[in-house]
């Protein structure tokens with residue numbers, strides 16, 4: 001993507017099978033619109049899409065509690081609850097993709113219920129389930145759904161089955177069990193809630209810089225959005241500049257388009273969180289100075 005216009009075409013997919021709704025990013029809401037109206041607008045778009053396709057032809061709705069790669073998008077209050085209600089109304093399954101958010105990043109085992117108050121039909125998990133030490137993913141299916149496929153509520157001769165060559169691999173599962181034991185023993189969730197609220201509070205102070213458009217996130221999943229102009233290309237360059245300065249000072253952020261994405265380790269302490277914010281702050285100042293000298 002370096003030096004080229006940001007091209008989203010590599011995200012293309014078969015549009016008559018997979019459909020996307022617009023992202024519920026409060027920072028991008030139309031000027032003058034309340035957060036609640038913006039939420040209802042996005043939820044209404046889901047309803048319209050289901051009706052356009054035909055509810056009988058829609059298998060499921062997939063959403064991340066906080067969208068990761070899409071730009072750490074924390075939806076407006078009530079968005080998940082309202083989209084789940086729409087799914088229930090049309091008997092569309094709700095799948096919560098918690099590959100990033102489960103097992104501690106937001107200070108809970110699962111973000112769907114503990115952070116956003118919803119109980120999905122399926123939750124997908126990976127990364128955090130072993131703290132990344134072994135490759136393991138899982139789909140967690142609700143009792144209600146399994147019962148509809150295999151149990152008393154199922155039609156005759158219908159049953160749920162699924163398997164991969166390495167399903168339930170003993171080594172990766174041992175790593176997951178050990179990590180879950182450590183999570184519980186060391187009260188990782190409590191630690192993340194404590195450090196995470198400190199981290200977000202300090203990170204939000206970066207909003208004072210003119211090139212910082214938005215700072216958002218939950219606990220240890222965060223993003224600093226840089227905006228220098230309406231020109232998409234200039235914005236992309238600025239995140240890369242901030243990242244380069246951060247790396248010189250020992251901090252790795254993930255520059256994604258105009259976003260600096262941060263996923264500190266769950267065991268980071270408050271001093272470590274402060275150091276991240278200090279380095280970012282210095283790097284933003286260095287970037288602003290650099291851009292000023294380019295402009296001259």
Ligand SMILES: Cc1ncc(COP(=O)(O)O)c(C=O)c1O
Pocket residue numbers: 064068069097098099100126137
């Ligand atoms: C939210 C989310 N879902 C799914 C995936 C892909 O997971 P997997 O590689 O296990 O298919 C990723 C990878 O980064 C992700 O961030």
